[in-house]
Amino acid sequence: MKKISVNLGSRSYTISVDEGIAERLPGEIKKFKKAGPVLLLTDTNVAKIHSVTYKKLISSGCIPFAIPAGEKSKTFEMAGKVLSYMMKNKFDRHSLLVAFGGGVVGDLGGFxxxxxxxxxxxxxxxxxxxxxxxxxxxxxxxxxxxxxKNIIGAFHQPKAVFIDPAFLKTLTNREFLNGYAEVVKHGLIRDAALFRKLENRHDDIMKRKPALMAEIVARNCAIKAGVVEKDETEKSLRAILNFGHTFGHAVETVTGYKTYSHGEAVMLGMRAAVVAGVHLGITAADDAARMFEYFKKCGMPSLVKSTTAKVHSAMFADKKAEAGKLNIIAIEKIGKAVIVNDPDSDAVIAGVRTMINKG
Ligand SMILES: NC(=O)c1ccc[n+]([C@@H]2O[C@H](COP(=O)([O-])OP(=O)(O)OC[C@H]3O[C@@H](n4cnc5c(N)ncnc54)[C@H](O)[C@@H]3O)[C@@H](O)[C@H]2O)c1
Incomplete structure (x- = not known):
């Protein structure tokens, strides 16, 4: 079992990563249960695909609420439905909520x-x-x-996170790669050894071998936790987690969130950010070549059917653009990112151009 501490004073908690932890969840959750009922929030896919774990949690006393799977459920209306359900079923201040599912269930459940x-x-x-x-x-x-997107929310830390890498086996390839873009990102911005491991063990990772995935997932949690500990509410350092995202969000915007998964947009965005970094004189050509090669190995998505001007202007609509000025994240060297405030627009446009299908 790998344990990662997220040190945030009174809001500190532990992330436990272990193959097979799914079987022990009722006991683990019991440690956090107080006098009130426990809501088990999930989505309809997870309830079905991971029905063994789901049923085990229900038998241990959790009260289930399954939302329709997908981003369309991450709404204020759905939050209202869950809250009403809790009110009607006499949940109280001593209750606990367990979010069992992907990012949609986690974000909604946390909210x-x-x-x-x-x-x-x-x-x-x-x-x-x-x-x-x-x-x-x-x-x-x-x-x-x-x-x-994500415009209504709160910072609310969980009391614990339990991760079973065996859950990853049932993801479609597209869903797996969607998350993998963030894994690659973490290596590039913070951990050269992790990036090297991704390069060397690529085929085993794609096979999702649980022991290897436990190691990779735990390392990623530690990287993100390390950044969050230093800057919980994104005043400065946490922005490095947006590497590739300013470009990627613009792609999602111009394509109406329909053509690309978030991870695919981030892959395109990371490559664009590397190109911008080279133009800015921040990223060395040999590092850039190594990153391009790995992006290719991961399977770069098709280029965007739009214009450079449209995608460039969409970057300014990002909620993280401040007073009409962009911030982009560039790679100083593999494993180290820097925040570039108000970058030279020629460099940004050079990055955008690499994402566009000119045909
Ligand atoms: N809070 C944050 O810091 C943060 C960071 C990044 C992304 N997000 C949010 O996360 C969300 C995306 O998360 P996601 O990609 O997990 O989406 P998701 O929760 O919609 O899950 C993707 C799909 O996979 C299915 N699924 C879940 N687990 C499965 C499993 N083990 N096997 C097979 N299918 C499974 C789901 O039912 C869904 O259909 C977005 O809303 C995004 O804004 C939040």
């Missing part, structure tokens, strides 16, 4: 638990690669609004 009775504790059991290495770490919770 509901931040709101109910002004905040009840919650536990995350992330089941997608994205949620295991990214969304379950750091306490950002929330829902989407028709006018913006």
């Amino acid at each position: 509901v638990s931040a709101l109910f009775m002004r905040g009840i504790p919650f536990i995350q059991i992330p089941t997608t690669l994205l949620s295991q290495v990214d969304s379950s770490v750091g306490g950002k919770t929330g829902v989407n609004h028709p006018l913006g």
